[in-house]
Amino acid sequence: MxxxxxxxxxxxxxxxxxxxxxxxxxxIKNADLAYAAGGEIKVGVLFSLTGTTAIIEESLNKATLLAIEEINAAGGIKGSKIVPIVEDPASDPATFSEKARKLVVGDKCVSVFGSYTSASRKAVLPVFERQNNLYWYPTLYEGRECSKNVIYTGAVPNQQQDEFVPWLVKKFGKKFYLIGSNYIYPKEENNYCKKLLEKLGGEVVAEEYVPLGHSEFSSVINKIRSTQPNVIFSTVVGDSVVALHRQYKAAGLDPEKMPMASLTTSENEVAAMGGEAAAGHFTSAPYFMVHKSPENEKFVEAYKKRWGADKVTHFVSEACYFQTYLFKQAVEKLATSDLTPPNIRDAVKGQEMVAPQGKVRIEPENLHTWLWPKIAQAKSNGQFEILVEAKDWLKPVPYAAYPGQSCTEKGLVEKS
Amino acid sequence: MDQFIEQIVTGLSIGSILLLVALGLSIIYGSMGIINLAHGEFVMLGAYAAWVFHTYLGLGLLASLVPIFLVVAAFGWVIERYVLSLLNNRPLDTILATWGVGIMLQQAVRLMVGSELRYVQLPPALSSSMSVFGIPVSSYRVFLFVVSIALFGATWLLMNRTTVGMKLRAIIQDRSVAASFGINAKRVYALTFAYGAGLAGLAGALVSPLKSVSPDMGTGYVVDAFMVVVLGGVQSLAGTVASAFILGELSGGIAFLQNDTVAKAIVLLAIVVLIRFRPEGLFTARVRA
Incomplete structure (x- = not known):
């Protein structure tokens, strides 16, 4: 026939x-069993290896694979090996969505680790929500999202700014120059920054956005000269960070009088701009490569051993590393027959572990992560010096800039 | 008033970088009529060459300028010889071919040295700032300004005062008649293309300490370069200079008054409108056909 x-x-x-x-x-039973077939647990790894953001996403791919290799070398998860399926979404949101569907529907991955930019996360979100699968997002981001299918292990605005902005005001003064790349993340961060400044009696002398990938900052520098702010609050991303720092330095501005305070400048960007252009400026993040803890020493050593002695770890690659271990802990709690994405999500709620930055915990309410804010100053050797460490871990509040709204286990709740 | 002068100086600096990047294209597109979409990748190769010379051979940026020019020019020569010369008189195919070459160069660099941003050191002697008309300006930007004018001068002399330049101009006017006078058109074309590519490479190396070095850095530059050449008028070297500085002042000024996003949009719009009413660009070289 x-x-x-x-x-x-x-x-x-x-x-x-x-x-x-x-x-x-x-x-449904059969579908469940497929997630752990043959002593293998398949997970997707979705970071761009080509295109614009490959600059940074390559390191996220490496940190994730390192954690998976370590877990497998130590016997896997209850005897099952984690099998990473690596896809290259080429820095293109549409390709992200297509590859995510392939990983979830085609390969039947039980979870996917991926994304650097908010644009790419937004692009894959419908896939994970429709398939009820689970996405692990390691990047600091603008908050204002409340999905039941994403575990957020990067910082949200309150975790980067609550300590940072008052500290800057006290140390340097109240006049802030806000500069960011022209997309959603810098705008939301600046929104929150303006709220904090309002409470502190601060002043925003300018709020400005440059096109993504912009590399000519001489007019911006003229404006900075003429407005004379105390702090340049920067959420410029990618290669623009490098150009801004270098041109600031070449123009003869002085970080001691008018420092840049960044939420996005990590060891990775510092390596590209050179220590002399980075020196003296500040970054707020939960993790820096120089952080002293046995867990971090182990992480940095393993990373360099696996990927090269000249490589750096930074606050997004650290999150990639520990979130893979959180995934392992959640899976360990489940019987093999119960291994489904929603069950992993429920199992990871409230999970704790000692990450390189300190002890972290997944907040059951909003699936974001309790983190340890730190303020650090860049040095001319390309590393940071940590000046302030939070005394306690800080709860993630993804709707911090929107007082009426909060993210709960039932989803987004609006109080009128 | 101070601010006004400061902004004029800034515009000159932006203009000089535009000129640097567009000069090579002005030769290749303006004179030879080849729409070279791989121009940005030549710029990128120059920046990477600077990084390689610095990291592996310990050469400073200034010391490696001549070798960088030669290396990228050699690349250009090979591409002209083995790709473009086979597509003579087929403009559409040439566009596609140069685009393809550009993608291949980008991916080759990515595969060989990885896609992370690379670091090229600012020459220590030029890392301070100096005073121009009472305005503090980065010494390196002043240096770029001088170099771009010098390169323009050298290019003008080459085109107008040497035999190679004369032969090229003859070929541009009428290839078959020029050939019948014994000019080896193939050789002159290859040399000119190599020279244009070398200039692009120099531009990449020179801007790399102020900006960043990555495999896809060329994409932005190729757009800027085409805008400059088209606005200035194809076949007019002096037009390229004028248009580079006009665009520099314009985008710098609007960016100061508004912001860079608005500046980019307005400048692009202005060029589109101008091209609609003056398709040949602002300046045209009068050539008897």
Whole structure:
């Protein structure tokens, strides 16, 4: 009998309808088992290896693979090996969405680790929500999101700014120059910064956004000269960070009088701009490579050993590393037959571990992470010096800039 | 008033960087009529060459300028010889071919040295700032200004005062007649293309200490370069200079009054409108056809 495409389609549809109506239990059971078939747990790794943001996402890919290799070398998760399926979404949101669907539907991955930019996260979100799968997002981001299918292990605005902005005001003064790249992340961060400044009696002398990838800052520097702020609050991203710092330095401005305070400048960007252009400026983040802890020493050593002695770790690659271990802890709590993305999500709520930055915890309410804010100053050797460490870990509040709204286990709640 | 002068100086600096990047394209596109979409990648190769000379051979940026020019020019020569010269008189195919070459160069660099941002050191002697008309200006930007004018001068002399330049101009006017006078058109074309590529490479090396070095850095520059050349008028070297400084002052000024996003949009719009009413650009070289 030859099967034409049409009859195949019809038969499959009929079979599906039959199964859906009559035998849901068995079908769902089978699907569950597929997630841990043959002593293998398949996970997706979705970071751009080509295109604009490959500059940074390559290191995220490496940190994730390092954690997976370590877990497998130590015996896997209850005897099962984690099998990473690496896809290259090429820095393009549409490709992100397509590859995410492939990993979730085609490869039946039980979770996917991925994304650096907010644009790419927003692009894959519908895939994970529709398939009820789980996405692990390691990047600091603007908050204002409350998905039940994403575990957020990077900082949200309150975790980067609550300590930072008052500290800057006290140390340097109240006049802030806000500069960012022209997209959602800098705008939301600046929103929150303005709220904090309002409380502190601060002043915003200018709020300005440059196109993504912009590299000519001489007019911006003229404006900075003429407005004379105390602090340049920067959420410029990518290669623009490098150009801004270098041109600031070349123009002869002095970081001691008018420092840049950044939420986005990590060891990675400092390596590209050179220590002399970075020296004296400040960054707020939960993790710096120089942080002293046994866990961090182990992480940095393993990273350099695996990927090269000249490589640096930074606050996003650290999150990639520890979130893979959180995934392991959550899976360990589940019986093999219960291994599904929603169950992993429920199991990871309230999970704690000692990460390189300190002890972190997934907040059950909003699936974001309790982190340890730090303020550090860049040095001419390309590393940071940590000046302020939080005394306690800080709860993630993704809607900090929106007082009426909060993210709960039931989803977004609005109080009127 | 101080601010006004400061902004004029800034515009000159932006203009000189535009000129630097556009000069090579002005030769290749303006004179030879080849729409070279790989121009940005030549700029990128120059920046990477600077990084390689610095990191592996310990050469400073200034010392490596001549070798960088030669290396990227050699690349250009090979591409002209083995790709473009086979597509003579087929402009559309040439566009596609140069675009393809550009993608291949980008990916080759990415595969060989990775996609992270690279660091090229600012020459220590030029890392301070100096006073121009009472305005503090980065010494390196002043240096870029001088170099771009010098390179323009050298290019003008080459085109107008040497035999190679004369031969090139003859070929541009009428290739078959020029050939019948014994001019080796193939050789002159290859040399000119190599020279244009070398200039682009120099531009990449020279801007790299102020900006960043990555495999896809060329994409932005190729757009800037085409805007300058088209606005200035194809076939007019002096037009390229004028248009580079006009665009520099314009985008710098609007960026100061508004911001860089608005500046980019307005400048692009202005060029589109101008091209609509003056397709040949601001300046045209009068050539008897």
């Amino acid at each position: 030859s099967i034409s495409r049409r009859t195949l389609l019809r038969n499959t549809a009929a079979l599906g309808a039959f199964a859906g109506a009559g035998l849901p239990h068995i079908w």
